[in-house]
Amino acid sequence: MIDKKPTVYEEVLAAGYSRRDFLKFCGTMAAMLGLSASGASQIAKALETKSRIPVLWMHFQECTCCSESFIRSSHPIVADILLDKISLDYTETLMAASGHQAEKSLHDTMEKYHGQYLMMVEGSIPTGDEAYCCIGGRSAYDIVNEVAEGAKAIVAWGNCASAGCVQAASPNPTGARPVHKVIKGKPIINVQGCPPIAEVMAGVIVHLLTFDRIPQLDGLGRPMAFYSRRVHDTCYRRPNYDAGLFVESFDDENAKRGYCLYKMGCRGPNTYNSCGVIKWNNGVSYPIQSGHPCIGCSEASFWDNGPFYKHLQSFPGFGIESTADTIGVGLGIATGAGIVAHAISTNIRKRKHTNKGEVKADIENPKI
């Protein structure tokens, strides 16, 4: 490549940030990615020496909530700089060019950077009739296949691209499919959620830029760094669950004390996401903290796992659930039993996590 491409670090300096700001950002990203201090220096080194990876961000059957979430990314450098640290050569939401000039941008990058660009997908692909989603007179199905062919790796943003989301809910009138059902033979990262948390989106990009490999994924293709913990296990209201203290009706006295929302239908017990850890919009809150049960938006088929306000009868990996309804009256003995059961369950969960949940990096995480 003849083009002179500045490194991310050079761009950070050009943007008026100091090296101190830059290292702080690297430290924050390292913490979010669960890395040690040496990980932070690895990030710093990578961003100091790398050029900007071309990114083609495709839009199919979507509502643009992923793009909107992405621009909410809030660590100082992420909003101003990370957006520019990749070279976002195609995104219908923000790009200046329209029509055939937009298509030119797309094709220029596909040709010039064949095999090197990252493809990011927002939205599902209709397979019922290809005319259900057309751009520039071409079907989403054709476009996704064409762009994927020369992509180094694919990031499937949100529930639409990862699992089909709302338009794939029963009866899925347009035959909406996620990317991994349409594209084979490429590494695909499913960054789940409706939308995903902004800092998770930024974190995945930083991971790709830094380590030149896709992050460790769970069985559903989600990065372990952000989707290995149940919302239930990281929820600050969890002690209320363990103590049998539940909201019985919205805005009741228990709701005003922030008790557990399990009986209001909370999907935290079978939802894997970072809401309880990273929270939303720079750590301001998350659904449960603001009084609404988790609806499970980072899980496939969560729309058909309803109705939302009907509480789960049971959930995997935890022994107390079948009797949770009968707790909640504040009986000391039940509460004690709950804690014991919880401790046992957590240990089981840990073993599963170690033995089964994780996948070997060298097999599932090819270098990109």
Place this chain on the structure above:
Amino acid sequence: MAQRIVVDPITRIEGHLRIEAEIKDGVIVDAYSSGTMVRGIELILKGRDPRDAWAFTERVCGVCTTVHALASVRTVENALGITVPPNADVIRNLMFCAQYMQDHVVHFYHLHALDWVDVVSALQADPAATSQLAQSISSWPNSSPGYFSDVQKRIKKFVDSGQLGIFANGYWGHPGYKLPAEANLMAVAHYLEALEWQKEIVKVHTIFGGKNPHPNYLVGGVPCAINIDDSNALNAERLAYVGTLFDQAYDFIEQVYIPDLLAIASFYKSDWGAIGGGLSNYMAYGDLPTNGYADVGSFKFPRGIIMNRNLNEVIPIDGTDPEQIKEQIAHSWYDYSDNDPSGKHPWNGETNLNYTGPRPPYEYLDVDNKYSWLKTPRWNGHPMEVGPLSRMLVGYASGKDEFKEVITYALQKLDVPVTALFSTLGRTAARGLETKLVAGWSREFYQQLLANIKNGDTRTFVADKWKPETWPSEAQGVGMTEAPRGALAHWIKIKDKLIDNYQLVVPSTWNASPRDANGNRSAYEASLIGTPIADPENPLEILRTIHSFDPCLACAVHLYDHNGKYVHQIQTF
């Protein structure tokens, strides 16, 4: 012979929009607007719990997130006869205000500005002169020569990299760009500042609704409880956070958005204040109740219709009248079981997907027949423009002083007649002016919430109709609001505790729809007629007018089937 040009994708919008325009002697003589994506949300809603509908419909759009959720909970509450507590109305209003501020600022700077601002020209600007310009129009502190010099260096570095990213292949250097280099540099600096700012105001949603995009709503109230003596509910810290966010937003809008808008408009007023007027009928459902949603007269944004640009009369709207609002499909890829060309009221709507357009890949749509996934809504048979301009005009014509003040202020500042409102620029200006109003109202609502709590009212939810056992066997309702892009309403029929029928008629369907059975154009198509095009290869002018509506196409396209069955064939791969 007219030349047909196609702009697809129209970028810097939400969703998938295609414009085909016919140009003769350098002027658009005809235009066709097409939504090219369909998902089928309404069909999916059938048979589900009505209390869940807000979450499904909220996913209709992630740009104007919240507005469908608000319309949905109101629709269900209307059907079930639920009146929410005053705090719930106020909190919904605060979320509404936050949404408007974020959405309109992002639209102005990130979706629309590049139609007026030449990023490349900013490289030629003198930072000292830019500083003088900025300080002459605003007291915003980021205005030193050094500040603008740094921004300029950053842009230069970016351009020199050869990787232009989102700015590649723009219409830079087009003769239609008229701003001096200094104004371009100032606007680019504020593009970056606005990108940073917009993520702050949405935290209002995060506090009340847990996240943004797509905060949580609740039939019967709002999910967040108030308890000023507990750390797990809305308390003084949370409320102070909200107050600070609105104060900061107010400053940004007053000191950055409005001065920039008027400064940019002053360079384009002579031509774009007379181009792009389009339709002459304007409709607003209104919103922001100050005395409960049932009291339409208490709305900050009043409800009504203006016909033929007659600002002396405001005509009432009734969403329950089967004759007033109807959707037609003469040029839409759907079938109706009867062939009534007047269309169907949403409560009795019916849609069967039937794609009859050219097979992709295609060069042109068959515009003589069906050419869009959008249906064509009409009010008493008339096309209507909806959006910020309609809201401002209805407020003005309703005799509301606040509306008259801001409109008069802008017209005087720009030294243009009132007729300049009926234009592309008028639409863009109206969006800014209503943001100014909303920024002020948000502080009033905030004080109202504090006063309610101080007076001992902490209720945020009414539980008596929560359980389906309390519902009638059949019910129907309508919920109306104003999305940032215009009048939005949902209609529901509930039967045996479940959704029997759910229909959305959304702003971009009013504006972006294909022509009706009588051949009358909707707002987008009408507004493009007569627009001069300097260079058909670079149709910047089309983007200016289309972006002035702030298109939101995922909203506009939907489908519904009266009998719960769809007639198209699904092929599986």
